[in-house]
Each structure stands twice: as C-alpha cells, then as structure tokens.
Amino acid sequence: MAAAAIEAGLKRAHFKDVRLPVLLLLPQLAILLFFFFIPSFRALGQAFFLSDPFGNTVHFVGFDNFAQLLQSATYHESVQVTVVFTLLQNLLTIAVALVLAFASDRVIRGRGIYKAIILLPYAIAPVIAGILWAFLFNPAVGPLAQVLHAIGLAWDPNRVGSDAMILVILAASWKHVCYDYIFLLAGLLAVPSSLLEAAAVDGAGPLRRFFTIGLPLLMPTMFFLAVMNFVYGFFEIFAIVDAVTQGGPAGATNVLVFKVYVDGFINLDLGSSAAQSVILMIFALLMTLLQFRYVERRVSYDV
Amino acid sequence: MNFNRRNALATLAFSSALWLAGAAPAAAEPVQIQWWHAMGGALGERVDELVKNFNASQQKYAVSAVYKGNYDEVINGTIAAYRAKRAPALVQIYERGFMTMLLSDATMPVQDLLDQRGYKVDWADFVKPVAGFYSYKGKLMTMPFNSSSPILWYNKAHFEKAGFAKPAETWQELEKQLYAIKQKGISACGSVLAGDYHWSLLENYSAINDLPYATKANGYQGLDTEFVYNKTSVVSQVARIKKWIDDDVMQIAGQGLSPEQLFTSGKCSTYFASTAAHSGIERESKIDWSATYLPWEDGKQPRNSTIGGASLWVMKGQKPAEYEAVAAFLDYLAKPETQFWWVKATGYVPLTNKAYQLAKSQGYYKDHATREIAILQLTRGTPTANSTGFHFGNFTQTMMAQRDEFQNVVAGKKTPQVAMDDAVKRGNEILRQYEKLNKGRY
Numbered sequence: 001m002a003a004a005a006i007e008a009g010l011k012r013a014h015f016k017d018v019r020l021p022v023l024l025l026l027p028q029l030a031i032l033l034f035f036f037f038i039p040s041f042r043a044l045g046q047a048f049f050l051s052d053p054f055g056n057t058v059h060f061v062g063f064d065n066f067a068q069l070l071q072s073a074t075y076h077e078s079v080q081v082t083v084v085f086t087l088l089q090n091l092l093t094i095a096v097a098l099v100l101a102f103a104s105d106r107v108i109r110g111r112g113i114y115k116a117i118i119l120l121p122y123a124i125a126p127v128i129a130g131i132l133w134a135f136l137f138n139p140a141v142g143p144l145a146q147v148l149h150a151i152g153l154a155w156d157p158n159r160v161g162s163d164a165m166i167l168v169i170l171a172a173s174w175k176h177v178c179y180d181y182i183f184l185l186a187g188l189l190a191v192p193s194s195l196l197e198a199a200a201v202d203g204a205g206p207l208r209r210f211f212t213i214g215l216p217l218l219m220p221t222m223f224f225l226a227v228m229n230f231v232y233g234f235f236e237i238f239a240i241v242d243a244v245t246q247g248g249p250a251g252a253t254n255v256l257v258f259k260v261y262v263d264g265f266i267n268l269d270l271g272s273s274a275a276q277s278v279i280l281m282i283f284a285l286l287m288t289l290l291q292f293r294y295v296e297r298r299v300s301y302d303v
Numbered sequence: 304m305n306f307n308r309r310n311a312l313a314t315l316a317f318s319s320a321l322w323l324a325g326a327a328p329a330a331a332e333p334v335q336i337q338w339w340h341a342m343g344g345a346l347g348e349r350v351d352e353l354v355k356n357f358n359a360s361q362q363k364y365a366v367s368a369v370y371k372g373n374y375d376e377v378i379n380g381t382i383a384a385y386r387a388k389r390a391p392a393l394v395q396i397y398e399r400g401f402m403t404m405l406l407s408d409a410t411m412p413v414q415d416l417l418d419q420r421g422y423k424v425d426w427a428d429f430v431k432p433v434a435g436f437y438s439y440k441g442k443l444m445t446m447p448f449n450s451s452s453p454i455l456w457y458n459k460a461h462f463e464k465a466g467f468a469k470p471a472e473t474w475q476e477l478e479k480q481l482y483a484i485k486q487k488g489i490s491a492c493g494s495v496l497a498g499d500y501h502w503s504l505l506e507n508y509s510a511i512n513d514l515p516y517a518t519k520a521n522g523y524q525g526l527d528t529e530f531v532y533n534k535t536s537v538v539s540q541v542a543r544i545k546k547w548i549d550d551d552v553m554q555i556a557g558q559g560l561s562p563e564q565l566f567t568s569g570k571c572s573t574y575f576a577s578t579a580a581h582s583g584i585e586r587e588s589k590i591d592w593s594a595t596y597l598p599w600e601d602g603k604q605p606r607n608s609t610i611g612g613a614s615l616w617v618m619k620g621q622k623p624a625e626y627e628a629v630a631a632f633l634d635y636l637a638k639p640e641t642q643f644w645w646v647k648a649t650g651y652v653p654l655t656n657k658a659y660q661l662a663k664s665q666g667y668y669k670d671h672a673t674r675e676i677a678i679l680q681l682t683r684g685t686p687t688a689n690s691t692g693f694h695f696g697n698f699t700q701t702m703m704a705q706r707d708e709f710q711n712v713v714a715g716k717k718t719p720q721v722a723m724d725d726a727v728k729r730g731n732e733i734l735r736q737y738e739k740l741n742k743g744r745y
Contacts, residue, residue, distance in 0.1 A: 050736070050739065050740055051740070052403075052406070052407055052408075052740060052741070053382045053403065053407070054382055054385055054386070054407040054408065054409045055385075055386050056407060056408040056409060057406075057408070057740055057741065057744075059739070059740065074707070074729075130558075131558075131559050133559075134557070134558040134559030134560075135559035135560065138556075138557050138558070138559050138560050139557065140554055140556060140557065140560060140565060140570075141560055142559075157557065158555040158556075158557035158558075159548070159555065159710075159713050159714050159715075160714060161714060161716075243558065243559075244558055244559075245558060246558065248706075248707075248710055249710040249713065249714055250707055250708075250710035250711040250713075250714050250716065251707055251710075252714075262703065263700075265375060265379055266375050266699060266703065267697065267699055267700035267703060268378070268379075268382075268403060268697070268699070268700070269697070269700060269736075
C-alpha cells in the first residue's frame with residue numbers, strides 16, 4: 001500500500017512546466033522517428049508492390065505479397081521454426097539464469113567474481129558468439145562435437161535440422177542468460193531477509209525457501225523477462241543464426257527475422273520481405289498487448 | 304564506413320590546407336570517379352594497386368576504389384545509392400545479378416559507352432563463355448572483370464599413395480578412386496563440399512555434359528524460361544553427392560570452418576572449387592597439391608564450363624566528364640598487359656584471347672600449369688545453348704531455393720528426384736514473378 005502511494009507521488013511531483021520534459025524527450029523521439037516510424041511506414045508501402053530492386057519498375061499488387069506468403073510452405077515452416085525456437089530459448093534462458101542467480105545469491109566469498117564471469121557473454125558481439133559455438137560444435141573439427149561423437153552421438157548440425165536448431169538455441173541462450181541473470185539476481189536480493197530467516201527458523205531448507213518464498217516474489221521479474229526473451233528471440237537473433245547456420249540446413253533454423261533478411265537483402269525480393277516485416281511487426285504488437293493485458297493481471301505483485 | 308570517413312577527413316584537411324596556402328589549383332584537377340567493389344583482403348590490395356597504376360598512367364582522371372563488403376552488400380549498397388540518386392560511376396556486381404542489373408534501367412551498356420567515346424576495344428576478342436555470359440543481343444553490357452571457373456583441386460600425395468597418377472576424367476572413375484582412397488585409410492575424406500557447390504557441381508555439371516538446365520537456351524531466348532534440370536542427370540548427380548556424404552567420402556565443412564581449410568590442411572583429398580582459390584591455396588597450403596578439369600559423365604564429350612565471378616557495371620546519372628573517366632579506366636582494364644598483370648596477381652582467368660596469348664608467350668603457364676586449367680576448360684569446344692551461360696531473372700533467389708532442396712536430400716528428408724522437382728517448381732514460380740515484373744523488356 002505504502003509503495004503505491006509513493007509511486008503516485010513520484011508521478012505527480014516534478015515537471016510543472018511541460019517544456020523541459022518535451023525537450024528531454026526530443027532526442028529519443030527523433031531517433032524513433034527516423035529509425036523506426038519512417039522505415040516502418042516505408043515497409044508498409046513496399047508490401048503492396050511488386051518492384052524491381054532499383055525501383056524503376058513498380059507494379060501495385062494489392063495483397064498479393066501477403067497472399068503468397070500465407071500460401072507458401074517455406075513461410076509456414078519458418079513460422080513453426082520461430083515458435084519452437086523462441087519457446088525453447090525462453091525456457092532454457094530463464095531456467096539457467098534462475099539456477100545461476102539462486103546459486104550465486106547463496107555464495108558469500110567471491111560473489112563478485114562469479115557475477116563477472118556469468119556476465120561476460122553479454123560483452124561479446126552476437127556474431128562472434130555465433131562463430132564460437134559453430135566452431136565448438138563443428139562435426140569436423142569442433143572439440144565439443146568430438147566429445148559427442150566419442151559418446152556415440154551422431155552429431156551433425158550441417159545435415160540434421162534438429163541438431164542445427166539445438167545449436168542455435170544454445171548459442172542464443174548462452175548470449176542472453178546473463179541478461180536474465182542480472183535481473184533475477186537483483187530480484188533475489190530484494191527478497192526480505194526477515195522472511196527467509198523466519199522460514200529457516202521454522203526448519204525450511206534452502207530449496208524449500210526458494211520455491212515457497214523466493215520464486216513467488218520473483219514472478220513479476222520473470223514475467224518481464226519472458227517478454228524480453230520473446231522480443232530477443234523474435235527480433236535480435238539474426239546475427240547468431242547468420243553465423244551459426246545461415247538458416248539451414250533446409251530451412252530448419254530459418255527463423256522469421258532471418259528470412260526477412262534473406263528475402264530482402266540476398267534475394268532482393270523487396271515486396272515479400274516488406275510484407276514479412278509488416279506481419280512480424282503486427283505479431284509483435286499483438287503479442288505484447290495480449291501479454292500485458294491478460295498475463296500480467298495474473299502475476300501477483302503482493303508481498 | 305571508416306574508410307569513407309577517413310577519406311572525407313583527408314579531403315577536408317587537404318582542401319583546407321590548400322585554402323590556407325591560397326594556392327587552389329585551377330584546371331589541372333583530375334576528374335574523380337568512384338568504383339565500388341567487393342574485393343576484400345588480399346584481392347582488395349590488388350584492386351588498390353590496379354587503381355593506383357591507372358591513376359599514375361595519366362593525369363586527367365582519378366579512380367577511387369571503395370570496398371563495400373561482399374557481393375550482396377555491394378549490390379544492396381548500389382541499389383540504396385541509386386535510389387538516393389547518389390550512385391557511384393562504376394560497380395562490381397556478381398554474375399548472378401546480371402539480369403537484375405540488365406533490366407534495372409539503371410545502367411548503360413559498356414560497349415556503347417566505349418564505342419561512343421572512340422575507344423577501339425576488340426569486342427570479338429573476349430573469351431566466348433565470358434562474353435556470352437555478359438552479352439545481350441550481341442552486345443557486351445557490362446565489363447567482365449574477375450572471371451573464374453570451377454576446377455578440381457587434388458592432393459597429389461593422396462592419389463599417388465593410393466596408386467593413381469591423378470584424378471580420373473569421369474565421375475564414374477573418380478568415384479572409384481575416392482572410395483579406394485577412403486578404404487585404404489589415406490585420408491579422412493575424399494572430398495569436401497565447397498560453399499558454392501551449386502555452381503560447380505550442378506550448373507557447370509550441366510554445361511560440361513551439355514544438358515539443358517532450363518528451356519529457351521537457359522533463359523537467353525526469353526523470360527518465359529522454365530527450369531528442367533529435374534529431368535536430366537543432375538538428379539543422379541545429386542544422388543551421387545548424397546551417397547558420398549552418407550559414406551563419409553565427402554564432408555561438409557559447415558559454418559565456422561572454411562571448406563578450403565579441410566583441403567589445404569590435407570584432411571580431404573579433393574576440392575571442387577573456383578580457380579580463383581589459387582591465391583588462397585598457394586598461400587595457405589602445406590600439402591603437395593595440383594588441379595585438373597572438372598570430371599564429366601562416362602561416354603560424354605565434355606563441353607566448356609561457364610564462368611562465375613563479377614563484372615563492372617556503368618551506372619546511369621553521371622556527368623559527361625565522369626563517363627570519360629569511366630571509359631578511360633575500362634579501356635585500361637581491357638588492355639592485354641593489364642589483364643595479364645591481374646591474372647598473375649589473382650588467379651582469375653584472362654578475359655581476352657590477346658591477354659591469354661600474352662601470358663602464354665611469356666611462358667607464364669609453364670611455371671603455373673594449374674592456372675591454365677580454367678581457361679582451357681572455358682574455351683574447350685564450341686559453346687552450345689546448354690553451355691553458353693545462364694540468364695535467369697532473380698537468379699540468386701532460384702539458386703537459394705535449389706540449395707534448400709539439396710539440403711533436404713542431404714538430410715534424408717527427400718529423395719533426389721522429389722527434391723529437384725520441388726526445386727524446379729519453386730524456381731519456376733520465382734521466374735514467373737520476374738517475368739510478370741519485366742514483361743516485354745527482354
């Protein structure tokens with residue numbers, strides 16, 4: 001209750017004059033305008049045309065680009081691949097981050113070192129991360145692939161779609177675990193120690209304390225992270241897919257955002273690529289709306 | 304980016320220095336033109352050298368070569384610049400982009416440009432499959448620049464150890480050799496699949512064996528061309544590659560590892576790849592390697608192979624003085640001496656017969672025998688409708704569809720026949736889209 005009052009106070013208190021906040025917002029709005037709104041509207045326009053990439057021959061085709069996509073088997077496959085990838089990546093990232101956060105929350109000596117090590121991947125460029133994983137699991141020379149072969153697994157992401165998918169999920173999650181980790185660790189630090197101590201006095205072990213006290217209190221953070229992971233999985237894994245599998249083999253890791261790139265940038269099929277990005281954008285909007293409207297309500301923020 | 308900025312800064316510093324000195328030169332300023340290219344690394348250094356040589360050879364013009372990333376990035380950069388009405392004078396575009404550039408209405412025919420400016424270029428002297436690829440209605444539309452053809456690279460020691468003098472001429476015999484090498488434990492893999500295998504093992508396979516790849520002379524006679532490679536022995540070729548991969552006779556290098564490394568490290572015994580790999584293989588390899596022609600089917604009379612690489616397109620919208628500069632530079636490129644220098648520096652094939660003769664007369668191929676293979680293979684016999692080249696709209700897109708379906712075969716998800724049928728079906732849809740867009744313009 002007290003928290004709500006403070007929050008309302010914060011919203012009301014400052015900026016009696018509107019000019020300063022507007023001025024402060026301007027740079028951000030300008031960036032949004034030039035790098036988001038204008039390109040989005042251009043994509044929207046392009047989606048209704050069949051055009052030569054140089055733009056000298058342009059035919060208006062109405063919803064043809066969309067109709068073609070909806071009938072295209074490769075597009076359906078790409079949607080499936082994206083859903084599978086995003087869900088698994090989300091689960092894996094949160095689970096690993098949670099374990100790491102829980103574990104390092106309990107460590108007392110050298111906690112800073114552990115944190116620093118876990119956060120390191122965030123500083124690595126996605127392409128580098130991708131190449132690193134592709135190399136480690138390369139069936140011909142990769143050391144980890146040799147381990148898999150030695151224990152009798154016929155690991156070959158160059159040929160087997162599911163292996164390629166596993167590899168992309170691993171690489172993408174590895175790159176993103178630290179993001180989730182830092183939020184979850186902060187969340188755990190915010191769990192009142194009085195509650196945990198009381199539970200300990202009552203004889204609850206660390207796991208039990210975590211599941212009955214820590215985890216419920218982390219739910220809002222986890223919800224936020226789930227949304228962020230979806231956004232990451234949908235829009236930000238381009239570089240990793242490009243470096244690890246290039247969408248292959250046979251489209252097994254051809255996630256939507258990579259397909260947009262290939263169709264637009266390599267195949268120069270601008271109409272289809274624009275239509276795809278419009279669908280992607282609408283989908284992202286819907287997903288975010290749905291989640292905030294329906295899922296967030298079920299998350300308990302009560303202490 | 305960086306390069307541009309550095310250039311801009313340098314220009315700025317230079318011009319302000321001139322202004323301070325009060326000594327702005329009047330008419331002697333050379334005409335500047337930009338050339339965007341995709342030659343990175345060692346090849347990029349050769350390009351810079353080429354441009355430096357041209358700039359030093361006269362005072363009127365100055366070409367500045369700008370590295371714009373890989374082929375995809377150059378064509379995209381060109382499109383963006385053209386749309387913003389800031390296209391460079393000259394761009395290097397890969398061979399698959401031929402139709403895209405030709406019907407874009409954004410370029411001007413290079414033969415017209417040079418003829419109009421009074422340069423005497425012997426157009427008939429260009430090597431046939433090179434000129435054939437870049438010509439439209441008998442006229443060279445773009446200046447051939449870096450042309451290559453796939454050849455068969457092999458590890459001499461592996462073959463000798465297995466008791467073979469060199470790789471056999473036909474696919475059937477070569478297959479036996481590679482399996483023998485594998486069985487004797489001489490190498491871990493008989494061959495490694497190159498990244499651009501569709502070019503060497505499917506497209507050139509069709510040309511060399513005189514098989515139709517598509518109707519209408521592989522697209523030369525109209526936009527209503529349709530792929531037909533699913534009805535030829537391309538299907539059994541795909542089955543053969545699949546079998547090699549299944550039997551571990553062929554390896555896929557995969558992401559994070561260059562296939563060339565598997566060959567130069569001595570792990571794999573052969574490598575089907577471009578003659579342009581010479582610069583890399585000569586530098587990297589610790590093995591005793593050689594090269595020979597691509598194999599052909601048993602009982603066939605082998606035809607010429609077709610080219611890959613890129614050519615230089617002249618963009619519309621430049622000033623007359625700039626076109627003068629472009630023409631002078633292209634004329635310089637076409638000279639046998641320039642050609643020969645480029646051939647020596649890179650491993651690409653000579654583009655004109657004169658350049659080839661010059662290289663031969665200087666005894667260049669005596670010391671570099673493998674460098675002659677591609678040109679001999681390209682000029683073998685008289686080109687047929689099946690071996691002249693490929694003029695497909697959206698060629699990259701149809702190739703990507705084919706690559707996808709090929710991967711389905713390798714993954715064991717489809718039979719070679721079904722996969723090639725599907726690849727042809729997808730490819731034809733893409734061709735129809737291109738036909739719809741460019742109706743009546745070819």
